[in-house]
Amino acid sequence: MDPSNPQFDLWLDGAPRPAASGACFERHSPYDGAPSGVFADGGEEDAERAVDIARREFDTGRWPTTPARRRYEILTETARLLTANAQALAERMVLESGKPITLALGEVASSARCLQYYAGLALSTEGSAISERNPSALGLVLREPVGVAALITAWNFPLLGVVCKLAPALAAGCTVVAKPSHLCPGPAMLLARYLTEAGLPDGVFNVVTSQLEQGAVVGQHFASSLKVDKVAFTGSTASGRAVMRAAAVNTKRVALELGGKSANIVFPDAPLEEAARTAIGAFTFNSGQQCSAGSRLLLHRDIHDEFVAMLAEHASAQVLGDPREATTTMGPLISGRQHERVLGYIDLGRAEAKLVTGGGRPADPALERGYFVEPTVFDEVSNSSRLAQEEVFGPVLSVIPFETEEEAVTLANDSAYGLAGGVWTGSMDTALRVVKGVRTGKMFVNCYNTAGIDDMPHGGYKDSGTGREFGQVGLEEFQELKTVQILLR
Numbered sequence: 172m173d174p175s176n177p178q179f180d181l182w183l184d185g186a187p188r189p190a191a192s193g194a195c196f197e198r199h200s201p202y203d204g205a206p207s208g209v210f211a212d213g214g215e216e217d218a219e220r221a222v223d224i225a226r227r228e229f230d231t232g233r234w235p236t237t238p239a240r241r242r243y244e245i246l247t248e249t250a251r252l253l254t255a256n257a258q259a260l261a262e263r264m265v266l267e268s269g270k271p272i273t274l275a276l277g278e279v280a281s282s283a284r285c286l287q288y289y290a291g292l293a294l295s296t297e298g299s300a301i302s303e304r305n306p307s308a309l310g311l312v313l314r315e316p317v318g319v320a321a322l323i324t325a326w327n328f329p330l331l332g333v334v335c336k337l338a339p340a341l342a343a344g345c346t347v348v349a350k351p352s353h354l355c356p357g358p359a360m361l362l363a364r365y366l367t368e369a370g371l372p373d374g375v376f377n378v379v380t381s382q383l384e385q386g387a388v389v390g391q392h393f394a395s396s397l398k399v400d401k402v403a404f405t406g407s408t409a410s411g412r413a414v415m416r417a418a419a420v421n422t423k424r425v426a427l428e429l430g431g432k433s434a435n436i437v438f439p440d441a442p443l444e445e446a447a448r449t450a451i452g453a454f455t456f457n458s459g460q461q462c463s464a465g466s467r468l469l470l471h472r473d474i475h476d477e478f479v480a481m482l483a484e485h486a487s488a489q490v491l492g493d494p495r496e497a498t499t500t501m502g503p504l505i506s507g508r509q510h511e512r513v514l515g516y517i518d519l520g521r522a523e524a525k526l527v528t529g530g531g532r533p534a535d536p537a538l539e540r541g542y543f544v545e546p547t548v549f550d551e552v553s554n555s556s557r558l559a560q561e562e563v564f565g566p567v568l569s570v571i572p573f574e575t576e577e578e579a580v581t582l583a584n585d586s587a588y589g590l591a592g593g594v595w596t597g598s599m600d601t602a603l604r605v606v607k608g609v610r611t612g613k614m615f616v617n618c619y620n621t622a623g624i625d626d627m628p629h630g631g632y633k634d635s636g637t638g639r640e641f642g643q644v645g646l647e648e649f650q651e652l653k654t655v656q657i658l659l660r
């Protein structure tokens with residue numbers, strides 16, 4: 172077998188198994204078109220089989236009643252295996268998704284940390300006792316696993332996007348079926364192997380891969396299955412709505428991590444140089460393929476010209492290139508389809524706003540085969556335009572000037588989305604007023620995804636979704652509360 176083009180089966184009942192149909196699909200590198208893996212093309216029959224296995228493992232009670240200490244050990248050992256195999260995992264991500272190697276290694280490290288965090292929380296999943304006014308009465312609140320959890324994930328964080336759902340699900344005692352995106356399924360398949368190697372009982376974690384069209388079929392099967400108790404979804408808002416509709420058949424729990432169009436607001440009293448450098452990172456990280464990208468930059472009129480000049484300078488410092496190279500900061504976009512889509516938004520921008528820098532494919536002939544897009548900044552964008560309202564999911568920034576704090580908050584909130592946002596100012600009063608005024612699930616003050624604080628809840632308001640991942644609340648998403656009242660005799 173060619174090591175750069177390995178074959179991955181589905182992962183069912185603790186072992187690799189071909190799809191029932193025997194069909195496969197191939198993935199190619201978005202950097203140079205080289206084959207990067209062959210994957211089993213699972214369908215409805217496989218999805219049903221995965222759900223049955225997870226249901227069996229839950230209903231027999233083997234995993235839900237596994238002592239917390241053992242769950243802690245398995246999650247900790249998986250974290251260790253991820254760290255020990257970081258290079259292989261990162262290289263897989265690079266091959267399938269074009270994510271630069273330094274970012275991919277960072278994602279493996281974050282995934283290991285996430286597993287370790289929930290390993291710790293696994294030790295505190297029992298619940299609490301409440302003493303009542305009546306001395307012979309005792310109240311208990313038990314925390315029980317929600318049941319069989321279906322995880323449906325996107326390709327932009329192909330490992331962490333699965334781990335941040337799986338780790339709390341396993342810590343809580345749930346059994347799991349997962350469907351990674353067809354665009355980068357390899358990391359989830361490697362994760363399944365490491366979990367089994369770490370001692371996870373067979374059947375507790377099952378993965379069904381499938382190509383594009385079948386992906387929606389498998390996702391819908393999971394979401395609508397009466398045997399599934401919870402669905403945790405990451406993806407576009409349109410797919411999220413379809414998942415929510417399907418999930419209503421048995422009122423299962425639904426968590427949706429969807430798109431965003433986050434506003435990064437800069438006031439004149441901000442540390443401008445740092446704000447400009449960070450604003451570039453906020454929309455070019457992972458080539459802009461990031462749900463919480465700061466893709467709208469709201470600039471106070473007084474600093475507008477100076478700041479826009481700084482943006483152009485920092486944008487030119489981005490290194491587009493081979494994602495296997497440590498010096499590369501921006502790799503290609505994930506697919507030809509996504510490339511066309513992003514270039515389409517750039518055409519739209521040229522027609523309705525002022526191009527500051529970038530504006531298409533890079534001129535470097537060495538990058539011709541990859542789906543590259545230059546970091547692109549448009550100025551004087553109207554907040555009501557499509558460019559400012561729709562999620563581009565590429566390295567395209569819309570600069571929108573403002574004059575007052577009130578106007579900035581109104582513009583930030585004038586969006587169907589509500590995932591994240593940033594505010595840059597030397598005044599904590601201004602910062603806190605803006606933080607409270609902007610309706611999003613996350614706000615950064617004088618930073619943008621750069622403070623280095625982990626394990627805090629992540630999720631959106633409005634069309635950016637419902638539910639939260641990471642942190643204590645991420646565990647509670649996979650737990651039911653059972654109230655017990657005992658009268659002592």
Ligand code: NAD
Pocket residue numbers: 323324325326327328332350351352353386387388389390391394405406407408409410411413414427428429430431461462463562564590630631635636
């Ligand atoms: P997508 O919606 O196309 O696919 C996401 C997953 O859902 C895939 O596994 C896909 O096969 C599956 N799917 C597609 N249609 C489905 C359907 N009708 N029913 C059930 N499952 C279905 O999204 P994508 O292109 O993979 O990811 C990009 C999107 O994800 C962006 O909008 C981005 O903002 C969002 N995202 C959000 C977060 C967050 O935390 N909020 C994180 C990462 C990505």
